[in-house]
Amino acid sequence: MGELYEKLKAYDESGYYPYHMPGHKRRLGGSVLERIASLDITEIDGFDNLHDADGILKRLQEKAARVYGAEESFYLINGSTAGVLAAISAAVPQDGKILLDRGAHRSAYHAVYLRNLDARYLTADSIEGFGCRDRIRPRQVEKALAEEPDIRAVFLVSPTYEGIVSDIEEIAKIVHARGIPLIVDEAHGAHLGFHPAWPQNSSRLGADMVIQSLHKTLPSPTQTALLHVNGNLADRRKLRRFLSIYQSSSPSYVLMAAMEEALEITAGRAEELFGAFLRRWDTMLAELEQCRCLRFLRTEGMDKGKLVITDRSGTLTGKELYERLLERYRLQPEMAAGNYVLAMFTIGDTEEGFCRMTRALLETDKELREGSDGGEKPKEFSWPDINRLPPRALSPGEAWERTGEKIPLSRAAGRTASEFVFLYPPGIPLLVPGECFTEEICGYIRRCVENGLRVTGVSSAGGERMGSEARAAGMEAMVTVLKRQER
Ligand SMILES: Cc1ncc(COP(=O)(O)O)c(C=O)c1O
Incomplete structure (x- = not known):
């Protein structure tokens, strides 16, 4: 059990009467709140303040930093969205210039808007046959920084939604040579670095600010995330200021207690949980090798857990494959794009989860094979060539x-x-x-x-x-x- 959970539980049993928020007074509510009301408090005595932590929340954040090998970590209760907004706002002055991964989440573009930044983009190649974005290469970053010496920070997404990981160590060296910070949106990579079969996390590879959604890949509730800071290129004073602007002034203790436990479970049982996951994952991929029409994206250093599926027979679009998995097999993928479907697997998956997906895909492949002429048809429905950015009229x-x-x-x-x-x-x-x-x-x-x-x-x-x-x-x-x- 986490320290915060134990303290909240003990407090609930202590006899203090709440003349404070929240309005449910730790008892009144529907069936959802009924399960968490007893733990749901505000910043009362002894429970610290996330916006100026010096007690239990400071200790929790220090523990998170140790888990990821970061110098300092901040709990985010408004998701990675708040972390991305704060990191960019702290790194680049108002009206300043940023080198932004074109594949950035909209929260990064919102920071550009809010701070009226001048964004220069890093584009990635499209992966042949799938149409999703490839990694950002170190030499691209080097070239862009040489061309625009007034860039104040570099922002990358790694891993991407589809699990593509960039060479953060190399890119960090290039960015640091210019004396500016590298921000990595690792929203999809809170599970990195716990086991040698996965890539290392970006904090350990030299990134200055790293944002991770715990809720995306770890056993943690929606909205929970972390922001890690390293080195002296990130302005920590400004970062704190922007975190307090973008985050709720009433951080949820339920979410924070759950985050502490999520990290305890993941770090404490890493060998067991990731080891078991790896065995199941490898077995599934080995079985799926029988497929003739369906193809699964695997590239060097890719995250294990992202099953990116495309139909090379040209019969099913991403959306059709998605609907087939959903309606015929009652399997809910994460998303459909033009050519492919993304199914996410984590240490939370069960044997049933792996088996049902494997069976559904093998059966689908068999039907596709019987219905197709066996030849590979060209795909026509991939992302537009994002190396050709649209012309810009205004910021x-x-x-x-x-x-x-x-x-x-x-x-x-x-x-x-x-x-x-x-x-x-x-x-x-x-x-x-x-x-x-x-x-x-x-x-x-x-x-x-x-x-x-x-x-x-x-x-x-x-x-x-x-x-x-x-x-x-x-x-x-x-x-x-x-x-x-x-x-
Ligand atoms: C790459 C990336 N960054 C940031 C976010 C925002 O994360 P959150 O939902 O935790 O706010 C997302 C959400 O999908 C994302 O895909």
């Missing part, structure tokens, strides 16, 4: 402040986006406010909508999502662009 900060208007997607080419357009998940923008719609991007958005993928920033004229009903009713996809006279 996100300028564009988002201006008035937009809705127009049909069919007339959008050449117009400037006034809202983000992205597939969610994963939330990587196709267009950032201020960038121009191109024919290629319009075509890609149209294919996404036709394939039933969820595209944020695209709706019907009435504002409804372009779901199957809107498509069946022949509604036109609309996007928001800047009004002409304001450009």
Whole structure:
């Protein structure tokens, strides 16, 4: 049991009457709250204050830092979102320049907007046959920094949603040679570094600020995350200030107690949990080698736990494969993209979880084989070439402040986006406010909508999502662009 949990439990039994928040007074509530009310308190005496920790919460954060080999760690109760916002805001001054992974989560773009930053992008190649983004290469970072010496920080996502890991150690050396910090969004990698079969975590590889969602890959509840800080390139005073701006002033003790326990379980039983996971994972992949039509992404140094599946026979799109797994087999994948489906596995998975997915995929592959001519058909539905960034008319900060208007997607080419357009998940923008719609991007958005993928920033004229009903009713996809006279 965690220290915070024990203390909360003891407090609940201690006889103190609560003349303070929360309003449920540790008793009144529905069936959800009933299970946690007794542990749900505010910053009362003896329980420290996350925004200025010097007691039990300080100890918990120190423990987290030891687990990940970081100098200092902060508990995040507003998810990695708060950590990304705070890290970028602390690293780059208002109106400053940042080198940003184009595959960054929207929280990074929101930081760019809030601080009116000038973002320069690092683009990644698309992985052949799958269409998802490859890693960012050290020489790309080196080149970009040489070209723009006034960049104040570098922000990378590693691992990506699909489990692609960049060479953080090498990139950190390059970034440090310029005397600026490297921020790694490791939201999908809180499980890294616990076992030699996985890549090392970015704190141990030299990154200055690292953000991890505990809830994504560890046994921890939604919204729980960590921000780690190392070295002297990150401004820790500013970081604390921005964390207190972006995080709730009422951090949940239930979430914090759960985080402590999640780390205790993971670190304390790492060999057993990751060892068992690895055996099951390797067995599943060995069985799936029989597949002829379905292919599974495996690249050097890739995270184990991300099953990225594509149909090379050209029969099923990502969305169709996703729906088949969901409807026929009652298996809920993490997401569908144009060409592929992503299923996530963690140390929380059971034998049943591995077996059901294996059976469903082997059966699907058999049907695909029987129905196809055996030849590999070219794929046509991958991400647009993100190495060719759309032309930019305005910065996100300028564009988002201006008035937009809705127009049909069919007339959008050449117009400037006034809202983000992205597939969610994963939330990587196709267009950032201020960038121009191109024919290629319009075509890609149209294919996404036709394939039933969820595209944020695209709706019907009435504002409804372009779901199957809107498509069946022949509604036109609309996007928001800047009004002409304001450009
Ligand atoms: C790469 C990446 N960074 C940050 C986030 C935000 O994480 P959270 O949901 O913990 O706020 C996400 C969420 O999906 C993500 O994919």
